[in-house]
Amino acid sequence: MNAYALFEEQQQSRGIDLNTVRSRLRALQIETPSWGYGDSGTRFKVFQKVGVPRTPFEKLEDAAQVHKVTGACQSVAIHIPWDQVDDYSQLRSHAESLGLTIGAINPNLFQDEDYMLGSVTHADSAIRNKAIAHLKECVDIAKETKSKDFSLWFADGTNYPGQGSIRQRKHWMLEGLQEMYKILDPDMRMLIEYKCFEPAFYHTDIADWGMAYNLSLKLGEQAQVLVDTGHHLPGANVEHIVSYLIDEGRLGGFHFNSYKYADDDLVVGTMNPYELFLIFYQILDALDSQEQLLVDTVNKMLYMIDQSHNIESKIPAMIRSVMNVQTQYAKALLIDHQEVAEAQRKGDVLGAEDAVRKAFEFDVTPLLHSIREEIGVPIDPMKAYLADNYGSSILARGKGGASW
Numbered sequence: 001m002n003a004y005a006l007f008e009e010q011q012q013s014r015g016i017d018l019n020t021v022r023s024r025l026r027a028l029q030i031e032t033p034s035w036g037y038g039d040s041g042t043r044f045k046v047f048q049k050v051g052v053p054r055t056p057f058e059k060l061e062d063a064a065q066v067h068k069v070t071g072a073c074q075s076v077a078i079h080i081p082w083d084q085v086d087d088y089s090q091l092r093s094h095a096e097s098l099g100l101t102i103g104a105i106n107p108n109l110f111q112d113e114d115y116m117l118g119s120v121t122h123a124d125s126a127i128r129n130k131a132i133a134h135l136k137e138c139v140d141i142a143k144e145t146k147s148k149d150f151s152l153w154f155a156d157g158t159n160y161p162g163q164g165s166i167r168q169r170k171h172w173m174l175e176g177l178q179e180m181y182k183i184l185d186p187d188m189r190m191l192i193e194y195k196c197f198e199p200a201f202y203h204t205d206i207a208d209w210g211m212a213y214n215l216s217l218k219l220g221e222q223a224q225v226l227v228d229t230g231h232h233l234p235g236a237n238v239e240h241i242v243s244y245l246i247d248e249g250r251l252g253g254f255h256f257n258s259y260k261y262a263d264d265d266l267v268v269g270t271m272n273p274y275e276l277f278l279i280f281y282q283i284l285d286a287l288d289s290q291e292q293l294l295v296d297t298v299n300k301m302l303y304m305i306d307q308s309h310n311i312e313s314k315i316p317a318m319i320r321s322v323m324n325v326q327t328q329y330a331k332a333l334l335i336d337h338q339e340v341a342e343a344q345r346k347g348d349v350l351g352a353e354d355a356v357r358k359a360f361e362f363d364v365t366p367l368l369h370s371i372r373e374e375i376g377v378p379i380d381p382m383k384a385y386l387a388d389n390y391g392s393s394i395l396a397r398g399k400g401g402a403s404w
């Protein structure tokens with residue numbers, strides 16, 4: 001018996017509906033970030049790799065390789081002005097010619113001298129207006145690239161008590177976001193990121209999910225929270241946050257990455273794959289609730305990778321992340337929700353924990369291979385990419401490509 005037939009028998013005997021599992025797995029799309037293909041580093045050093053893209057167009061070409069071997073990464077997030085071009089419709093056409101689409105637009109409000117003390121929360125109204133103008137410019141760019149979502153992360157915050165008025169800055173943040181919200185097309189969404197600290201070390205203006213959630217409520221339905229998995233203090237129960245926000249209909253999507261200590265931006269699923277699995281458990285639990293708000297929220301959620309891997313090879317690191325997301329999603333799809341519910345009803349604590357954990361322990365390799373075969377991509381995307389000559393052909397680009 002081949003490996004998939006064995007897997008099928010094993011799961012069917014548990015009562016798992018493999019048709020649903022397979023169709024959900026086939027539908028999983030993961031957006032990759034343009035900045036994950038360029039040079040990046042830490043405050044200590046930005047390493048220059050040979051062969052990194054020199055232009056936003058080349059970043060898309062690299063992203064197309066990830067899509068080619070996974071079939072799961074059709075859209076690419078861009079960052080403005082890192083991906084600034086004269087003609088955004090040309091960038092979109094280039095993406096389309098590669099079988100890609102341009103995904104979320106990420107405004108950059110942290111790499112301009114003027115923003116040292118804040119962008120939309122700066123005490124100087126001229127700088128606040130400049131930041132707001134950039135947010136609005138990103139809405140115009142989205143119209144040209146046909147993007148519908150904005151990932152909004154602000155470095156705004158203070159380093160010392162008294163440096164700024166926390167309450168005043170709270171108001172400025174809302175006012176700035178409202179200016180952007182007003183000009184959105186009806187099908188556009190603002191996804192508000194939060195982060196506990198860094199680069200501001202005393203207070204960050206949007207420090208946690210509650211603040212992002214509050215802003216989204218004040219702004220309106222087109223504003224939702226973006227959970228970047230690396231933006232929590234150690235020990236935070238991210239899956240609880242996920243479940244809570246879905247239940248409120250306010251979870252817009254994810255930035256996946258791994259962290260050990262803080263915003264380490266490591267390859268997804270390398271540090272705590274169980275956390276990723278448990279995040280998917282909450283998502284699938286909401287989907288299976290059949291409550292309309294929850295189902296709609298989950299179906300509209302974006303799965304995006306946000307990595308700035310700086311010592312690894314860029315394209316393979318991205319492929320690894322995508323594969324790790326697929327693996328944990330596949331495992332979570334094997335949770336028997338009825339078994340969990342039954343154990344909960346009985347107050348069977350260990351039984352409930354077992355019903356969840358045992359799905360994590362199955363080997364989903366045969367399932368993933370079978371799905372990849374079905375959609376016509378290599379069963380081992382990493383191996384296929386490494387065997388191809390694209391990686392060596394881009395070495396001709398030399399060093400000194402685009403950096404973030």
Ligand code: PSV
Pocket residue numbers: 079106151153193195228255263265306
């Ligand atoms: C900075 O923390 C950050 O990693 C945020 O997660 C943003 O999403 C990303 O950079 C790109 O701006």
Ligand code: MN
Pocket residue numbers: 153193228255306
């Ligand atoms: Mn992020």
Ligand code: MN
Pocket residue numbers: 228230231263306
């Ligand atoms: Mn981050």
